[in-house]
């Protein structure tokens with residue numbers, strides 16, 4: 001498998017993206033894996049009465065898409081997550097395609113630490129915004 005980018009190879013402004021269409025199966029599997037059976041995610045009758053008028057995906061499922069983009073694309077395989085800030089700005093619904101983009105904002109070559117902006121979009125809507133720190137040993 002590719003080792004992704006070393007800190008010396010990365011550049012501020014460099015970005016990478018991945019997309020995933022969220023299915024009902026994704027939400028049920030995520031609930032089972034984590035034990036998070038919040039009715040907002042799994043109970044359509046409950047969710048229909050909510051402010052979102054239907055089920056929404058777990059926020060941490062979108063967080064997983066950010067982790068996947070960091071791990072698989074930039075900085076790539078072997079990266080170590082140091083921290084992640086996030087704000088959930090709009091809901092993700094079943095059938096939405098979430099496009100996750102990570103963009104390098106700072107590189108510390110001595111410490112091998114890279115900072116990135118992280119954003120998840122559904123169409124033109126930012127659903128998750130934030131930033132993270134990664135080590136690339």
Ligand SMILES: C/C=C/C(=O)SCCNC(=O)CCNC(=O)[C@H](O)C(C)(C)COP(=O)(O)OP(=O)(O)OC[C@H]1O[C@@H](n2cnc3c(N)ncnc32)[C@H](O)[C@@H]1OP(=O)(O)O
Pocket residue numbers: 038040056057058059060086087088089090091092
């Ligand atoms: C246990 C796990 C559950 C889940 O995983 S649920 C799934 C993940 N979450 C979501 O999908 C929620 C997505 N977010 C949204 O849809 C929207 O976002 C809201 C509908 C919740 C609110 O949007 P809007 O109606 O446009 O209101 P506003 O002006 O953005 O915020 C209203 C008030 O809420 C405060 N607020 C918003 N985001 C945050 C935040 N991240 N941290 C702290 N406060 C926040 C603001 O300040 C403001 O309050 P002030 O009117 O007094 O200024």
